[in-house]
Every structure is written in structure tokens, then in C-alpha cells.
Amino acid sequence: MSTLDWKILAAQKKARQLTSVPKEWLARLTSNFPVQTDLDVTSYASTCGLLDGRELDITHSDVETLLPKLSAGEWTAVEVTTAFCKRAIVAQQLTNCLTEIFIDRALARAAELDEHYKKTGKVVGLLHGLPVSLKDQVNIKGLESTIGYVSYINKFADRDAVLAEILEAEGAVLYVKTNVPQTLMWSETHNHIFGRTLNPYNRSLAAGGSSGGEGALIALRGSPLGVGSDLAGSVRIPSAFCGIYGLRPSTGRIPYSGCANSIEGQDSLLSVLGPMSNSIAGLRLFMKTVVNAKPWTKDPLGACKRWSEEEYQLADHGGGKQLCFAVLWDDGIVAPHPPILRGLEMTKEALIRAGHKVIDWVPLKHEEICECAVRIYTAGSKEDFEVVTAVTGEPIIRSMFPETVDTPSVHDYIGQGISAYQLWQVQKKRRDLREEYLRHWQDTITITGTGRPVDAIISPVAPVAAPPHGHGRTMNRAYYTMVFNVLDYSALAIPVSKVSQRLDVQRERQTFFNDHDKAHHDSYNPATFANAPIAIQVVGRTMQEEAVLAMSEIVDAALKASQRSSTTKL
Amino acid sequence: MSTLDWKILAAQKKARQLTSVPKEWLARLTSNFPVQTDLDVTSYASTCGLLDGRELDITHSDVETLLPKLSAGEWTAVEVTTAFCKRAIVAQQLTNCLTEIFIDRALARAAELDEHYKKTGKVVGLLHGLPVSLKDQVNIKGLESTIGYVSYINKFADRDAVLAEILEAEGAVLYVKTNVPQTLMWSETHNHIFGRTLNPYNRSLAAGGSSGGEGALIALRGSPLGVGSDLAGSVRIPSAFCGIYGLRPSTGRIPYSGCANSIEGQDSLLSVLGPMSNSIAGLRLFMKTVVNAKPWTKDPLGACKRWSEEEYQLADHGGGKQLCFAVLWDDGIVAPHPPILRGLEMTKEALIRAGHKVIDWVPLKHEEICECAVRIYTAGSKEDFEVVTAVTGEPIIRSMFPETVDTPSVHDYIGQGISAYQLWQVQKKRRDLREEYLRHWQDTITITGTGRPVDAIISPVAPVAAPPHGHGRTMNRAYYTMVFNVLDYSALAIPVSKVSQRLDVQRERQTFFNDHDKAHHDSYNPATFANAPIAIQVVGRTMQEEAVLAMSEIVDAALKASQRSSTTKL
Structure with missing residues (x-):
């Protein structure tokens, strides 16, 4: 199939999509329809x-x-x-x-x-x-x-x-x-x-x-x-x-x-x-x-x-009366931008106000953990992408940047291909890291004061709010989420606020974890992220969906109560 | 390390083992101790x-x-x-x-x-x-x-x-x-x-x-x-x-x-x-x-x-009152030897006598399923075995035959090594076969008459009783067990009887599934397997350990009751 063909095929499909939209509805959207420069279209x-x-x-x-x-x-x-x-x-x-x-x-x-x-x-x-x-x-x-x-x-x-x-x-x-x-x-x-x-x-x-x-x-x-x-x-x-x-x-x-x-068939992670x-x-x-x-x-x-309704009632977490949350302020690789830090701070304050304990979460080998994931995903990804795209000759997308932006392309998930035995070595390492992380979590029993290990982690979802098109990977290697996929933890994203030009000014830092961290820090300015939502995630352990939902409801309610009581101040 | 070294190392370890045995106990075992030709040492x-x-x-x-x-x-x-x-x-x-x-x-x-x-x-x-x-x-x-x-x-x-x-x-x-x-x-x-x-x-x-x-x-x-x-x-x-x-x-x-x-690191199966x-x-x-x-x-x-005590009480199996078992008489690849068939027949009879239903189990693609397993195990096994044995130079054991027996060596689990992508294709096939088998099992709801799918499968553990040394693999490719590992089913082996020279004579067959099946059939004679135990396995589905234990207790009790009532006849 020639290059032209896949473009025709794609265009035909897109046209077919349009025919599935009721024309009379579209006809009614013509008046005050937002123009390209109208950025916030939520209303x-x-x-x-x-x-x-x-x-x-x-x-x-x-x-x-x-x-x-x-x-x-x-x-x-x-x-x-x-x-x-x-x-x-x-x-x-x-x-x-x-x-x-x-x-x-x-x-x-x-x-x-x-x-x-x-x-x-x-x-x-x-x-x-x-x-x-x-x-x-x-x-x-x-x-x-x-x-x-x-x-x-x-x-x-x-x-x-x-x-x-x-x-x-x-x-x-x-x-x-x-x-x-x-x-x-x-x-x-x-x-x-x-x-x-x-x-x-x-x-x-x-x-x-x-x-x-x-x-x-x-x-x-x-x-x-x-x-x-x-x-x-x-x-x-x-x-x-x-x-x-x-x-x-x-x-x-x-x-x-x-x-x-x-x-498909990658069934380790x-x-x-x-x-x-x-x-x-x-x-x-x-x-x-x-x-x-x-x-x-x-x-x-x-x-x-x-x-389990019992687990949803937080039977394993003291009935939810006084929970101990731990905040992951950064993963030691890339620190979050100011709006994300504010999201964490708001959450901490709200939880304390609601009578819960909040301590700091010490990250353990997040870079090693995420590297395992990337090596597993990419072990055979190149062949996989090539086999699929070869059918029509469509190019593999190597960059999400708009075509007008001249920036180097990235697709971190195109690997070079390794042997099954090499893959097993990575998977073995992942297993060991999972064991280590579980012990790390269990060991917090000595510092929570609740008689239990930390009930849930409060973590950024990404070190950035919604980035400009094409910057999804450069501004977020997805390590803040991926780490919990590797560990197979249950995690729930909660919206906390939106980027404020007044509150979310750049914060000065003297030291950086690495060059990437510095570049990430320097990439921030509040105008770029105007009106972007701010979120956190509540992270519990494997198969604890019931408890994570219940604890997230507690976090969400605390945030809402806190926002109500401080509305007048803002 | 030279060839000699690993032998010395092994001999030293074996000697160390001997020192861990109380000498005074050994000293008291010298009188009527069985000689090499005493085969049954259970008493x-x-x-x-x-x-x-x-x-x-x-x-x-x-x-x-x-x-x-x-x-x-x-x-x-x-x-x-x-x-x-x-x-x-x-x-x-x-x-x-x-x-x-x-x-x-x-x-x-x-x-x-x-x-x-x-x-x-x-x-x-x-x-x-x-x-x-x-x-x-x-x-x-x-x-x-x-x-x-x-x-x-x-x-x-x-x-x-x-x-x-x-x-x-x-x-x-x-x-x-x-x-x-x-x-x-x-x-x-x-x-x-x-x-x-x-x-x-x-x-x-x-x-x-x-x-x-x-x-x-x-x-x-x-x-x-x-x-x-x-x-x-x-x-x-x-x-x-x-x-x-x-x-x-x-x-x-x-x-x-x-x-x-x-x-290690092979974490698919x-x-x-x-x-x-x-x-x-x-x-x-x-x-x-x-x-x-x-x-x-x-x-x-x-x-x-x-x-779950509830699952152990067979809540999902009608309280265990009238169960429907299905007997796998053969897997369509290699039919079991006469003693194993007698074990299945005894079990069927005992269960019917105890008031349960027994139908035939139709095997579904057992060969394809087991081939997936072997391809997964062997994807990187050669490298794995070589890396481990290289430390001392000990040879990889390629045959379990006693050294005096002149027979071709076999080690089915030494693979040639494949790429991660190739491994994923096998794992994908395994996933699809698991889905197909689950539907196959669920579909038995139309033939059991209990309103439920088959409660458990009664299957051979191997197509042979304990084989002579070195024949473990030639007489049993482990497909009767391996198939349930691939499906991740819960399975419990139960002893039923022992090989009888009178009851377990060769059975004539006219047709065979393949050459291997014929060779397996021809390999049988009761004398070779004198006194060997006969067993079956009770197979339930994934995570049904509680129910499989309960149903196995029912099978075991039925067999014991049946044997008591027929003891006088034998």
C-alpha cells in the first residue's frame, strides 16, 4: 500500500465519522461557536x-x-x-x-x-x-x-x-x-x-x-x-x-x-x-x-x-477515624511545578483540618522502578508497532508536537528489542523492587502512631499541569504514575484546584536533582498553564480499591470543606 | 573451575549432609535394612x-x-x-x-x-x-x-x-x-x-x-x-x-x-x-x-x-448436595495406561454411588495449550541453565536415565532462545486459549442438569503410574498436569489404589491418536509398575482452593466408602 493510500483510508474513516453525527445538531452550533483563540470552552x-x-x-x-x-x-x-x-x-x-x-x-x-x-x-x-x-x-x-x-x-x-x-x-x-x-x-x-x-x-x-x-x-x-x-x-x-x-x-x-x-502478549505489567x-x-x-x-x-x-463493603468501611484502616496519609512531595528525580506543589499543600492542610495525620512519604528507588517498566514495555514494542503499521504503511508517530513546531521527536516506547532471557532479568528485578517497596511501606508502622502502616500516599499525578501540545512527554515522563503501575497499587486522581496566575508564581530553588529536573523547573511560567486543572492522586495498595475509594472520598470531602471555609479569604 | 572441581564440591556437600544425621540413629538401622532388591520399603x-x-x-x-x-x-x-x-x-x-x-x-x-x-x-x-x-x-x-x-x-x-x-x-x-x-x-x-x-x-x-x-x-x-x-x-x-x-x-x-x-523473571506462567x-x-x-x-x-x-469458609461450604456449588463431576478419560493426545483408567472408573462409580452426577469432560485444545507452556518455559531457559552451571562447570543434566541404561537423552525444557516479541506472541495465544477454555467450561451449564456449569473435573495426573527411573519424561510429558497450570486452575491429587497384577492387565485398543500414543500404549505391562500408587486429580477453577478442597474431601470420602463396601468382593 502506498503512502497515499493510508492517508485516503484515514480521511475516509474521518468522513465516515462525520456522517454519524446528526446534521441538525451541528447546524445549531454555528452561532456563538468558539473561535480558535477561545481557549477555555467549558461553558x-x-x-x-x-x-x-x-x-x-x-x-x-x-x-x-x-x-x-x-x-x-x-x-x-x-x-x-x-x-x-x-x-x-x-x-x-x-x-x-x-x-x-x-x-x-x-x-x-x-x-x-x-x-x-x-x-x-x-x-x-x-x-x-x-x-x-x-x-x-x-x-x-x-x-x-x-x-x-x-x-x-x-x-x-x-x-x-x-x-x-x-x-x-x-x-x-x-x-x-x-x-x-x-x-x-x-x-x-x-x-x-x-x-x-x-x-x-x-x-x-x-x-x-x-x-x-x-x-x-x-x-x-x-x-x-x-x-x-x-x-x-x-x-x-x-x-x-x-x-x-x-x-x-x-x-x-x-x-x-x-x-x-x-x-499484546506483554503480560508481565x-x-x-x-x-x-x-x-x-x-x-x-x-x-x-x-x-x-x-x-x-x-x-x-x-x-x-x-x-467488600467491609473494606469500603475501612475495616483495615481503623474505620477511617484517624487516618495517616503520607505526602510524596517529589520523587527525587523531577520536582513538580508550583501549581502541583500547591495542590499537595492544600490537600495536606485540608486533611489536618479534618483531623487526620499527615507525614512525608520517602520515595524508594522510583527511577529504578520506572526504568524496569520502560524496559519491559519496549522489549518488543518496535516489532509490535512495525507489524501493525506495515499493513498500511502509515508512519509511526514519533512526536506529538504540532507540525508547525520545530522540535526533536520523541517516542520513548520504541525499543530496540531484547531476548526473552534479557526480558526475564528485567522482570526479576521488578519483582525484587516490588518486595522492597512493600517492606518499605510496612515499615512505616513505626512512625504513623496509628498502629498501622501509612494508610495512603498523596502523590502528584504528574510534575506538571496539562502541558502545551507536544510537551506531554518532555514535561512528564509519567514516572509519578508509572511507579504505581509497576507496584500494582490502586490509585485515584482527584482534582484540587486550577492554575492561578497570582498564587502559582515560580518558586526559587537552589539545588536540583539532575539536569532534567533543572530544565523542568525552568520550563515553568504560570501564563503557559493558564486555567489548567491541578490534581493529586490517592494511592493505596494492591487490590485495595474499596479502601482507596473510601479514603479518596475522605480526601475529597476534606478539600471541599477546606475550600468552602477559605473562599472568603481568597 | 575444572570438571574435577564441581565433582569435589558436590562430594563435599554430600559429605556435609551426612554429618548432619545423628550417628546413633544410623547405627540402629543396620540390622534388617532393606537390600537393593527390596523394592517396597513402606513397612x-x-x-x-x-x-x-x-x-x-x-x-x-x-x-x-x-x-x-x-x-x-x-x-x-x-x-x-x-x-x-x-x-x-x-x-x-x-x-x-x-x-x-x-x-x-x-x-x-x-x-x-x-x-x-x-x-x-x-x-x-x-x-x-x-x-x-x-x-x-x-x-x-x-x-x-x-x-x-x-x-x-x-x-x-x-x-x-x-x-x-x-x-x-x-x-x-x-x-x-x-x-x-x-x-x-x-x-x-x-x-x-x-x-x-x-x-x-x-x-x-x-x-x-x-x-x-x-x-x-x-x-x-x-x-x-x-x-x-x-x-x-x-x-x-x-x-x-x-x-x-x-x-x-x-x-x-x-x-x-x-x-x-x-x-527466574519468567513471570507469565x-x-x-x-x-x-x-x-x-x-x-x-x-x-x-x-x-x-x-x-x-x-x-x-x-x-x-x-x-472463605462460605466457599469451603460450597456456596457456589449448591452446598455440595448434588455435584456434577466430569471425567477426562484422555486428553486426545496420549491415553492413560490401564491402572489410571481403573482409577478414573473407581472414582466415577464411587461418586455415582454417593449420589453425585458424573459426565464426560471434553478436552479442548490441550496440545496447543501445553505447547504454549513449553514455548514460554523454554524462551530463555538455555541461557538461564548455562549462566547457572557456568559458575562451576557442572554439566546440565540432559537425561534422567541411570548411567547404565543406553537411551537417548531428553531435556525438553532446554530451549533455543527467542526474542521478547516472539515470547509475547506465545503469551497472547495462551491468553486467548484461556478465554476459550473458560467459555468451554461455562457452556457446560446446558448439560449438567444442576443449573451450574460442571463443578469439578476428574482427570488423570499422568497417563502412567510411577514410571521406571529415566522414563519420567518419555512416559509422561506432563500434559495432564501442565494444562491446568496454563489455565491457572486449582487442582488436588488424590490416591485411589495401587497397581494390581490381576486387575490392571493391558487393554486392547484398535485406534491411536498418534505414534506417541501407540508407543505409550505398548510400553505398558503390569509387572513394570508393580505396587505403584494410582491417583486422580480434582480440578476446579482459578482461586477456588476452598471449593476444590471441599469437593476433594467429598471425592475421597466417596472412594473410601466405596472401597469399604467392595472390600469383600475383591
Whole structure:
């Protein structure tokens, strides 16, 4: 296939995408539509006129409000689906966040749900009528999952992913899939088919990746609940950059079977699916529903661990009365920019005010740990990318910079290829580091004063707020997230604030960990990051999703209480 | 190091082993000691005179008898330890089953336990005073874990394995470690340091492997409870060949951290530790105790799943009232020899008599599944074996045949080495096969008549009873066990009978699956396998240890009841 051909193929697919958008909706978005220099587009949907008052009410509601209204029959599935479909289309026009759009299918399903409810007076399942968006990877029978590869255009899934099956069985309405980077191995979202996804808070900034489409869509309330995946931070980074909540569960907790993926067969350090939403309750309802559907009876890699209300009540953490959190101020490799530090400081202050203990977390060998991950990912990645792209001849994207920017290209995840035996040596090292880190955590029992080891770590999600396009990798090697993938810890991203030109001025530093750290420090100025969300992550241990959700709710409530009480001061 | 050196090193170590055996005990074994042509040595310990009546009572007791007597103070830890130490030394003289022998350490620990009991009136833990033997892999601080490699002589462990730590904290008395094959990748037990372990029921036959030392020791009641490991059948094969019970738990259920191992870093298809004993209750008490010690707080790979009494009560299997078992008569590759078929037939009959349903299990792609396993194990095994043996120049054992037998050598697990990318392709195929097998199992819901899929599979452990030395691999490619490692199913070996010259005559067959199947069929004659134990395995799904133990107890009870009622007929 010639070079021209893949471009034609990509253009055809993009054109096909456009035909899946209701023309009458697009027609109504022509008046006050933001121009390219309008950077913050978060308020446009409310004023664009496509959604009526009721539809705005619906889309401004979180999962925990939507579900009771749906199950009480106050809002119908068709109404709710229509509202989120409209708003998703608005989000798409503003940030280019979608891949597959299947509104007709969704509305037909919603009508079925309403019919069932009318007939029986009962809901179909725990997610009755709730629209759920899916990262492009999650297969739906009859649709494509291109995951950013032109080569995967016209490959229509012959079965649903196990997760899609479970969600639909519980009454969820699937309606859109969301954009990703080619190879999935970037923390930015751009590919040859659908192009780049923009950050709704500042469109000159990246939405993050690889679940960047979800990040932008949910931030614009075009979806109440979405599914991302996380191999090195791909749920948490776009959640943080777009100011929403996102959970990276432990390996196997959410069934992955039937999803398209990159570097398949690399089963040492697995990508995991996780929920993204505008509330922690949304994440929790997703986790509880999916885990209670016994995914291990459908996916052999599904972790056979039931949902535990006891663990959610923090039985292993003193009932949550006085928790001991530990703040990771920096990982000793690259210190975070001022807004991120302020996010940590706000969190610490809020937790202390709420009666919890906060100590410092001492990082242990984060660089070695992350290097293991990179060596594992890249052990066979070059062949993998080449085999896939060879089908159409599309180039492997080596830089996420806009074409007009003249900057050296980077794609850290193209390896040179090593032998199986060499890979085993890296994996052995990873195992030893995991053991060491577990002992390190257990040993904190001597300093917490609670009789328990540290309950959770409060960590940056990245050393930077949403960076300008193309800087996703130079400004964030993803070590703050990746380290917890290697350790297989449960981690939840929480929005804390937004970059303030007044509060987030540069901070002077005398010493630096290394040249990269200095360059990172020097790269900061508040204007570049105007209006970008600030986030932290709450990190618990392997398979502690219930406890991490509960502790995150405590952190989130503390932050909100703290912000309420200090609003007058600002 | 020259060729001579490794032989000297091995001889020195073997000599050192001998010094760890109390001379006065050896001196008392000289009278009616079995000569080489005495094949069945299972009754010698009772008549040798080293153990007195009380010591014989102790060593004839199973775990479920020993523990209450120990915790009631009826037997002291020192008494029980002494009895099993003596009997272990007898077993060692008969079958060469031990590696490290540390009786002084054990007796000192036992005395401490007695002292604690005397002072407080309380036991130290759930295994108070129980001697537990360990496969050579399990590290104990200050001792060697040579795992059959001369190169590992004089490498003294600097920490206890997590399992050893947990067992000792629960009051277990560690006293011996047991023999394994060099590389651990054989289903027979022989190495350059300690030599070959013999089958106590017929010393011309193999004890199996790689946990062959445990098999022989426990069969001779030189240990009430031992720990083996299983990557392709290494717990179940020696259990079956030696007529004891052995459980292969799911990956991570028992903590592996701190064990010596072969092909380390191969973390796609993991070896697991599992208990071996003379009763299922012994296996159950081990599992419950170790799992309740929360191993995941000490081993990051420990599965975070608490022991479930509800699952043990068969909550997911209709309370165990009417189970539906499915018999795997053959895997479509190599049909079992007549004694094994009789074992399956006896089990079927016993289960029907006990009121359960028994249908046929249709194997699905067992050859493809096992080929994946072999390709994964061998992806870097050659380099691994070479790196280890290069230290001393000891040769890699390529054949388990006695040196006097002129037969082509085999070591199926020496691979040629492949790239990481190639390995990923195999691992991807394995993942797909696991999914297919899970669906295959779930689909049996339509034929069981219980409203559930098949509750458990009844399968051969090997297509052969304990084979003559050197035939461990030619007569058993370990596919009957390996298939369930690939699927990560929980499987428990149960002894059913022994080879009978009258009942186990050759059975005529007209058609064969392949040449290997025909050769295997032709290799049978009852005389070769005189007195060899016959076993089956009960196979449940991933993480179903509780249910597999409960269902195995049902199978075992049914077999015993059936044998009692038919004893007069035989």
C-alpha cells in the first residue's frame, strides 16, 4: 500500500465519522461557536442552545443523581441519552474527543430500557439508562476499535468486550468511543485518523493520554461515566489534566478481555481498565457494579475478589477515624511545578483540618522502578508497532508536537528489542523492587502512631499541569504514575484546584536533582498553564480499591470543606 | 573451575549432609535394612526399631490428629519433632529424599515451643509443634538452597522465605528440606549433588518430580505435611506417584517470595507453592493457616484473597448436595495406561454411588495449550541453565536415565532462545486459549442438569503410574498436569489404589491418536509398575482452593466408602 493510500483510508474513516453525527445538531452550533483563540470552552455547552434546560439539568447531574432519577422514572433513558449525546457532540466540536459515534444504536437501546421499565416497573440493572462512554479500545460488536492505527480501520469487532457486555447487562447505554494516541503509548492524544484531542480548560494544552478523549469528554460533561485504561498513567494523567476523577484499579479487577490493545502478549505489567467520572461516587458505583457481576466467570484474567463493603468501611484502616496519609512531595528525580506543589499543600492542610495525620512519604528507588517498566514495555514494542503499521504503511508517530513546531521527536516506547532471557532479568528485578517497596511501606508502622502502616500516599499525578501540545512527554515522563503501575497499587486522581496566575508564581530553588529536573523547573511560567486543572492522586495498595475509594472520598470531602471555609479569604 | 572441581564440591556437600544425621540413629538401622532388591520399603520404619511405640503412633497420625494432641499438651513438640526426625532419617536411608537436615535447630525450636506452652498454657500458633518439611527451594536463613545445582553450594540464604516465616510464626517446626532435580524442570528427581530419589512403593520406579523428595518422605510418613512447588505438575506428579495428597493452588495464593528458583523473571506462567500430605485435612489446615496470615502484606505477588469458609461450604456449588463431576478419560493426545483408567472408573462409580452426577469432560485444545507452556518455559531457559552451571562447570543434566541404561537423552525444557516479541506472541495465544477454555467450561451449564456449569473435573495426573527411573519424561510429558497450570486452575491429587497384577492387565485398543500414543500404549505391562500408587486429580477453577478442597474431601470420602463396601468382593 502506498503512502497515499493510508492517508485516503484515514480521511475516509474521518468522513465516515462525520456522517454519524446528526446534521441538525451541528447546524445549531454555528452561532456563538468558539473561535480558535477561545481557549477555555467549558461553558459553551450551557449557552450554545442545542441543549434545553432539562437537558442541561441532566448533563449537570453526576452518576449518583442520575441513577436514582432514572430508576424512579423521573427521567427516561431516552431523555438522558439524548442529553448526553447532544453534549458529547458539542464536546467533539470543541475538543475532538470522539472516535466511534453510534447515537442511533444508543437511542434504540434506551427506548428498549424505557419500554422494559414501563412494562415491568423495574430497572434492567444497576446502571439502568446511564450513558457510559468507552475508550476506543473497548470492543463493541460490529464497530471498529482503531486505537489510533490506520491499519485497524475496517476491522469490525466480532464480539463485545466482557466489560461492554457487563455494562449493557446492567442497563448502561453505550453511545460513543473516545480518542487515543496511535500505539496507546503516549500521555497525549493524537493519531493519523482522528487527529488531536484538546484540553477543554485551555485548548492550547494537552488533554493528556492515552485516555485523552475520555478526559475531555467527561470534563465537558458529555459523559457522566467513562472507561479508560492505564498502563503507565493513562487513566490518571488525562483525569488530572482535565480536572475529573479517575481510578487506576489493580490488575484484573476490571475485565480486559475483548479489548483491542498495543504490545499484546506483554503480560508481565498489564494495562488495566478504570472508570473516569465527575464524582468519586461515579467511580465507586462503576467498580461495585462490575465487580459484583463476577467478571472472573467471563475473563480468565479477572481477579476473583468480590466487592467488600467491609473494606469500603475501612475495616483495615481503623474505620477511617484517624487516618495517616503520607505526602510524596517529589520523587527525587523531577520536582513538580508550583501549581502541583500547591495542590499537595492544600490537600495536606485540608486533611489536618479534618483531623487526620499527615507525614512525608520517602520515595524508594522510583527511577529504578520506572526504568524496569520502560524496559519491559519496549522489549518488543518496535516489532509490535512495525507489524501493525506495515499493513498500511502509515508512519509511526514519533512526536506529538504540532507540525508547525520545530522540535526533536520523541517516542520513548520504541525499543530496540531484547531476548526473552534479557526480558526475564528485567522482570526479576521488578519483582525484587516490588518486595522492597512493600517492606518499605510496612515499615512505616513505626512512625504513623496509628498502629498501622501509612494508610495512603498523596502523590502528584504528574510534575506538571496539562502541558502545551507536544510537551506531554518532555514535561512528564509519567514516572509519578508509572511507579504505581509497576507496584500494582490502586490509585485515584482527584482534582484540587486550577492554575492561578497570582498564587502559582515560580518558586526559587537552589539545588536540583539532575539536569532534567533543572530544565523542568525552568520550563515553568504560570501564563503557559493558564486555567489548567491541578490534581493529586490517592494511592493505596494492591487490590485495595474499596479502601482507596473510601479514603479518596475522605480526601475529597476534606478539600471541599477546606475550600468552602477559605473562599472568603481568597 | 575444572570438571574435577564441581565433582569435589558436590562430594563435599554430600559429605556435609551426612554429618548432619545423628550417628546413633544410623547405627540402629543396620540390622534388617532393606537390600537393593527390596523394592517396597513402606513397612520398614515400623519394624526397624529406631522408633518406639509412641513414636510410631505419632508418625502414623495425620495433621488433623497431631495438632489437637499438641495443643492439648498430650504430645510435646519435642516428642513429635523427634519422632518425625527419626522417621525422616529412615526415609532418607531408603529413598534418598532429603537435602538439608537440621535436626538440632528443629529440636531447639521445639523445646522453645514446649517452654512457651508450659509457661502460658497457650500454643504459639495454629501449627504449634507440627514438623513441616520444605522443598529445597524454600529459603531458611543460614541454610543453602542448592535446588540441584552444584553452583549454588555454599550460598547461604540471608533471609527466610515469606512462607517459612509464616509457618514458624504459627508454631511449625522446620527440620528438613527435600530433594529436587537439577533445573527443577523435570518430573523426576535427580541431581549431581544428592543423586536420585526413589519411590518407596517400588524403588525401581521414580518418585516423580520436581517435588520428588517431598513425595517419598511424606509417603514414608517421615513428614506429616510438606511444601512442594508446581509449574507443570511438580506437586501433583510426585504426590500421585507416591500415593499421597497434593494441592496445586492458584497463582499467588501461597507466598513464593524468598524461594530459590529456576528461570527466574519468567513471570507469565508462574510456579506456585502447594502443600503435600497424607490427608486432605492436612492440605486444608495448611491453606487456611497460611492464607489467614495475610501473605499479601509480606509478598507483593501474594493474592489478596482471604480464606472463605462460605466457599469451603460450597456456596457456589449448591452446598455440595448434588455435584456434577466430569471425567477426562484422555486428553486426545496420549491415553492413560490401564491402572489410571481403573482409577478414573473407581472414582466415577464411587461418586455415582454417593449420589453425585458424573459426565464426560471434553478436552479442548490441550496440545496447543501445553505447547504454549513449553514455548514460554523454554524462551530463555538455555541461557538461564548455562549462566547457572557456568559458575562451576557442572554439566546440565540432559537425561534422567541411570548411567547404565543406553537411551537417548531428553531435556525438553532446554530451549533455543527467542526474542521478547516472539515470547509475547506465545503469551497472547495462551491468553486467548484461556478465554476459550473458560467459555468451554461455562457452556457446560446446558448439560449438567444442576443449573451450574460442571463443578469439578476428574482427570488423570499422568497417563502412567510411577514410571521406571529415566522414563519420567518419555512416559509422561506432563500434559495432564501442565494444562491446568496454563489455565491457572486449582487442582488436588488424590490416591485411589495401587497397581494390581490381576486387575490392571493391558487393554486392547484398535485406534491411536498418534505414534506417541501407540508407543505409550505398548510400553505398558503390569509387572513394570508393580505396587505403584494410582491417583486422580480434582480440578476446579482459578482461586477456588476452598471449593476444590471441599469437593476433594467429598471425592475421597466417596472412594473410601466405596472401597469399604467392595472390600469383600475383591
